[in-house]
Amino acid sequence: MSEAFLFSLLDLTGTFVFALSGAIAARQRNLDLFGIAAVAFIVACGGGIVRDLCIGAIPPTGLSDWRYMGVSILAVLTALGAYPLVQRLAYPVRFFDGIGMGFFAVAGAHKALHYGHGAEPAILLGVVTAVGGGVMRDVLLNRIPLILQREIYASAALLGASVEVLGERLGWSVQWLPWAGILLSSGIRQLSLRYHWQLPTFAGRRRGQGPSG
Amino acid sequence: MSEAFLFSLLDLTGTFVFALSGAIAARQRNLDLFGIAAVAFIVACGGGIVRDLCIGAIPPTGLSDWRYMGVSILAVLTALGAYPLVQRLAYPVRFFDGIGMGFFAVAGAHKALHYGHGAEPAILLGVVTAVGGGVMRDVLLNRIPLILQREIYASAALLGASVEVLGERLGWSVQWLPWAGILLSSGIRQLSLRYHWQLPTFAGRRRGQGPSG
């Protein structure tokens, strides 16, 4: 499996699960068919487009490569056609969100390095790729972004992107390095959801605010 | 009428009606003079600026060409000075929004082609140009964007941008092609508002959510 193919695969897999998470959230908010497709595409490609603008990849891949649009449409059809199946996962939006986050953190960091940028922007842009789409989804659906409230999210993305960047700098095998980063970040995310791991908050009023939405 | 002049005219007309729609919405939300001007400019130029960043047109025309700012200020003065006239149109924000959408979808798609990009990004960036400003307006005014709820909007922009891109590829006359795209997309938008055309929704709870804001 060539390196380019591997990262294309990671990116398209992340695109699919993010689009799925976006389509489900939009469906639950009673948006219409086009609104669902638009939110799915924005969740899937929004973070990557911002990353591409920041690294000078013009035009952004999400716009110029038809596969991203194709995969997004496939995810919308899945969310609409196989909804009962999708719904069985207790928190489907969060679940797919957490998977896509890991894929995007690693693929985003790799792409920034590939364009010749340093370790710090690569890690930050991995995080932007991973959380950008989800933040846009929540902003569009008019709620405080999950990632600012659900604690182990951006931090998990940061971890995955850092593993990828560090590993590439140390010359580790590209065959398993991305999977390690993905497993680490997505795994921590899912575990934190399951066991309610939290980072501390510091507000004066101690009553916890419930999850938005 | 030269091609460059024609598309400049389309772009500035779209800018005027979008700025008008933004100024009216901001006025209704009780923003002050500067807030009104800022929202008007963002609605009018926000989508185009995102498009310009994506096609590599640096600096974005909305920032570097003084006519966009001038036209926006003119629209603000119109919205403030001729408000009773503007108000007679039953749904003024939506009306002007629908007109500007058609102009921007066509002009945005053309500009992306003109910068050497392919058909798919040109169509998508036509849609971004057309809906970007309106989405920003709704995000800033803290409501779920109209385009995700009012059904025949982004789809109408998609149609207008597709007509423009397809027509240019087929070498159709630049004299009437843009007008066909504008008429088609803006016309469908206005008809859908009048006759309440809708795309299907898929939410479990069937009670329709009223329009936000």
Add this chain to the structure above:
Amino acid sequence: MSEAFLFSLLDLTGTFVFALSGAIAARQRNLDLFGIAAVAFIVACGGGIVRDLCIGAIPPTGLSDWRYMGVSILAVLTALGAYPLVQRLAYPVRFFDGIGMGFFAVAGAHKALHYGHGAEPAILLGVVTAVGGGVMRDVLLNRIPLILQREIYASAALLGASVEVLGERLGWSVQWLPWAGILLSSGIRQLSLRYHWQLPTFAGRRRGQGPSG
């Protein structure tokens, strides 16, 4: 003091106070440690990143220069560690916001000129640098941006950026010109807060809407 050093200093000072304002707002909204850090960084660097994308400074300094991240983290630690001190300032968020605005308006306008852009985009991008981060903060925290309601804000940034651009064009001394712009814009902002200066609003319903949040 060299010119480059001076503007670096202005930029980093603005970064610190904006990050502080972001951290305080996020803390008050009960976000967790990572949410606070993310909002602080976005408030501090969001406007500058948009400016850098618009002037073609790729990658944006906020991502590639580690000092911006370092200063943001320092501001988060200050907001968490010295909160009682910070809180004594009656309206801490608005206060620091108003200071950072002046620094960023001037530094942003200067950077756009430095990259060879004209006077109009330089002034507009000074305003974008100054207000972009604050707008993003309010959008993320799900409220109508302060700058659209609190009147003398974007207008003060416009004044500061204009003084800087005009002064540079006229060849005035770079040693005191930025300070004049900062003093003017930040001063007007603080005075407008203290004395409740307002620009006119035009809404039909006259009851003032209270401040959001």
